[in-house]
Amino acid sequence: MRSSSYSVMPARTLRALVVLALAAGATTAAPAAQAETTAPALAAKPYMGWSSWTMQSSKYPGLNPDGDYSYLTEANVIEQADAMAAKLKKYGYEYVNIDAGWWMDKAWKSGFDQYGRQKPDPVRFPSGMKAVADRIHAKGLKAGIYLPAGLEKGAYGDGRNPVWNADGCTTADIVYGDLRTTNGWDSAYKLDFSKPCTQKYIDSQAQLIAGWGYDFLKLDGVGPGSGKSGDQYDNVADVAAWQKAIAGTGRTVHLELSWSLDIGRVADWKKYSQGWRIDTDVECYCNTLVSWENSVDDRWDDTPGWTRHAGPGGWNDLDSLDVGNGRMDGLTKAERQSYATLWAIAKSPLYTGDDLTRLDSYGLSLLTNREVIALNQGATPPARPVTPSDPQQVWAAKNPDGTYTVALFNLADAPAAVTAHWASLGFTGKAAVRDLWNHENLGTYKEKITQALPAHGSRLFTVTPHGSALGTTAYEAESPANTLAGNASVADCSACSGDHKVGNLYLGGKLTFDKVVVDKAGTYQVKVAYISGDARSVDVSANGGGATRHKFPSTGDWSTVETVSVPVTLKAGANTITFDSGSGYAPDIDRIDVPKSSS
């Protein structure tokens, strides 16, 4: 069963592992073997599972009776694994992930072994971490574990702790002389990877968790990110070391990075890991598991910049999907559906933090909707906004089979109608609409679909076009026919059509397309190609009339062009369309495409 890793494993390690495996008994051997031999390429699709952190972090009555984070125990993990196997496994959920605290006592005091490695807390995990992994594997599931980045301060031991399997190396040999700290909480000394002992330390941690049989590691507090920036908090080398160390174990271990990773380093995250948390914790640390306003709703603004980076091998991690029990989640039904919808279409990993023994029927229906899961797990690309990030917004993706995934969201605090215009998807005419949440074909809709959504509500459709491609007329922002005002200016842009854009649209900077010609009066879904490294708003108006302020989602950096469609009411003949930064900072504009027909 270990043959695949035999050649790369040091002899001593191999022996130790064999002993451990034998001690755990025969019952664990078969499932573990099966899991390994059938495992696909790592993170070929977003992983699905459960994480302990949501319940650990909550003040929901009864969850943490022995103090903060005390939920995390062997018994609770096994209970959740049992519930997952019974209720969710058949839908694809497989990872049971132990989060922070497995090496900490109930007072949150860390324990370390003689090698400065995290040591399981005997009260929380009396049977040890391997036994838990074995129990999880016995259910046909995979086991996940957690570590923070860096050398935890408590592991330093005056620098004299030997590094396991690294002759002559001690903890003093792996950190900086000034004991500079790192990670999102400054809870560890920064590792100095210019020293030869340092990789050995990561190797020793990797051997430990691989030896226990873990299939997944969440490396937390990673920077730049986790609320930190600068060299001291640059943990890219840690992540690279982890990838190398995991490879060295010969075990297939999924490496997931946390939290609020710096999008500027996404190439590194993609290179070394299988997923990265794009945002802060979804949990509210309050008396429910999450709350809408605390940070669930942030994801609609924070995800779009990352969208194009998701794909087989590495995914944008939106954090736990806590929609399984309305009372515990602290969310309305509408909010739970929207939460699940965004996670599904963004191709986020789908791991819930709910108490799987207490899923309510609606929560179970959300977590086990096969059409929605198929969207998340299938060969479809992640969706991104096709409208501005206004309170009513539409996200979409064009699927390989020619259909579109279309999600309507109403992020306002009151019910509202939300319309998806086929023009914003690039076609005109009729289309068939299937409602994925309700498992229902809604029929054929011409040019658009409008639905009433509750406050914070959503709809998720597959749209099958029966029309034709939308004809448009392009107007370049840099055209001399346009009028620039304020600081607005033309700039080079290699990603842009015509190799130019109009930028410096701030504090009164304004771009007016002076001659936009349409045949008929009406409201047109004008597609705007733009660049905006962060979400920015702009006032859009036509013919000097009243402006509508739209927030354009981030394109993730200042060299990538994305598009959104904005409704603009035009008259027959020549029109002006103005993008005005007003009193703020607006996106750079590359081009607009004006449909030949109104919606």
Add this chain to the structure above:
Amino acid sequence: MDTNPTTGLPRRSLLALSAVTGALTALPAFTASAAPQRPANSPAMPGSSAHELWWQAPADEHSMIEQGLPVGNGRLGALASNDPGRELLLITDATMWTGGLNDTLDSDGQFPYGRGDFGSLTLLARLTVDIPDHDLSAVSGYRRALDLDRGVVTTSYVRSGVTYRRQIFAGRPDDVIVLHFTQSGGGRYTGTVTLEGTHGEDAAVSFGAAFPNGLRYGAAVAAHGTGGRVTVSGSGISFSGCRELTVLVSGGTNYAPDAAKGYRDPSLDPQSLARTKVRDAAALSADTLLRTHVADYHALFGKMDLSLGTSSPQQRSLDTWERIRARARDGAPDPELEAAYLHFGRYLMISGSRGSLPMGLQALWLDGNDPDWMGDYHTDINIQMNYWMADRTGLSPCFDALTDYCLAQLPSWTDLTRRLFNDPRNRYRNSTGKNAGWTVAISTNPHGGGGWWWHPAGNAWLCTTLWEHYEYTGSREYLKKIYPLLKGACEFWEARLLTTTLPGTKQEVLIADSDWSPEHGPLDAKGITYAQELVWALFGNYCTAAAELRKDADHADTIASLRRKLYLPQVSPSTGWLEEWMSPDNLGETTHRHLSPLVGLFPGDRIRPDGSTPAETVAAATALLTARGMESFGWANAWRSLCWARLKDPEKAYQLVVNNLRPSTGGSNGTAPNLFDIYEVERGRGIFQIDANFGTPAAMMEMLLYSRPGHIELLPALPDAWAGSGFVRGVAARGGFEVDLRWRDGKPTEARIHSVGGRTTTVAYGDGARTVTMKPGAFVTLKDFAR
């Protein structure tokens, strides 16, 4: 200047009109109703799209005041959420008032103004109909509409291929709110109906309780269905598998508009009466209830109609809220929307003001028990504005609630004035030491009580409002009814007016004692324009009334002589404005919301831009109005619009209408999704004040037709946006006429003047005028107008 504003109303014609408003006897607010008149076989008339407002999303339960759709039968009103999975109705009765006579003044001699002492309008009940399987996230094709032709709120949506529909209306003949749920396609309704009080009562199919002020109230619900089961339990009603479901709710109080009985009918048990009403209604089909309601409602709604032009297909394709937003964004006139806004005001008037108390700051539509300013009657503009449009838009009967209220309160108002007005702590007391008649506080309640500060001129303004209704209807019976109010108000001012000599002259004039020009500037100014103008109008009206009724000839002579000595405002030599105080200086806020010093321009008739008023007075009024600005809110914009219409400035008058049509978002001033007018009282907090929903339509009518007894002017301030073509039908004109008018390219093409009692009037357009004479009941058609 013309000292007789009422010339031209012939006495004989009034006799013929007595039937119009003959049934003025005040009825208890909630009472056993007579057998309703049921239409024999009237078709359930289809609504026209021009009279339909529609939306593509239901209301948020927490934003009912902006998004809930109002229904009402003139007494019992509700806001409905129209959510498929959970229909919520916030129900109240016009008389659901806490508080009382409130006759212990504060230390400053003014009235307490709290929810306990003065009181507040509050909710009667919450009704919910939960249909769990119809969660909004699970339905498609959602649509709700307010059919202004029929007075019905409809909701439709599709769930799993079945189309579900519901209709909600508040029937006056049957005195119940009806919720009728139907479907086509083999669907079923399963869920629960819950009726709860809002003052601590438990959920029950009926409840009854009493306020500390002794007012008893109660409500009841009943339901019946077909094809399934409807089960009543102690706390509510369950239904399952119903193909069709009807829910009926009624309720009210034992309020009685009778000061002598302490405003209570001790024999009335509201809970029992509510149960009787829903039981009686449950014996009828929902269709019968609907037809009865539509016949009753449309008899009023159909009295008047108008077209301000044709909207574009694109405008028509938008739902009402999108259309409001597009109107503001694109700046293009949307004449059908603007006409629908006017009709919405008429809908509110019919729904809010029939047979019970008049409409206060929010009429029958609340979202809690703590409406701002108690949802009370504000007598320094708001209640007057609520009723300016009644006669102007064919809803003369809806005015009666205001008259009935004033008459019922008069004994209490007289008593309070006699006992408390000259309290030495009251800064507004009569320095003459004399005291007579009646007046009111700025706020009044229905229990005889006042709130906030004394408002000496409030009596005169209420009387001029009541008088205007007389000028429209010409009813002698009505005049007899309001006469004691006019007389008592005159007596108050006889006791109050002070004689002073104008500086630098020997001219003696009469001025009002210390007062506050609403609601800014000095608190103790003598001779404020607001009071001088209102008293001048009051005295004139009283003299006309006394002559008409052949009463009090000597007293009327006295009043007429006082009137001749009344000081009238001068033009400020420093600002060029009509003075608000007897001072050349601007002592208040330049852009203040109130137009108190312009009451002589509107609603008064003293200041006219037709050559009969000195040009410098008109210019000074115009200058003051200009200084007040165009950017206020709701009622303040409406009042400005009315004044600009009087000054024949159509574009300014129209712009103020447009300003009120701006979408209210985040509590900003303007029109909410449900078309309620929202006033941003503090940053981010908007509240509903219904006066603009009535004042704005009144302004729109004033732009189309001006009248005073003996004189009608066509299209005095027609804005370009409506000039292309249009019509109004059934518009009342002061002097006893009704006018149908068509125009094209900004000019009348045909005007038909019907006499409803009037005999002769001039009809003017532009610089031309002709005099028409006819018999009551006859009409004259005029064509060939030239400017």
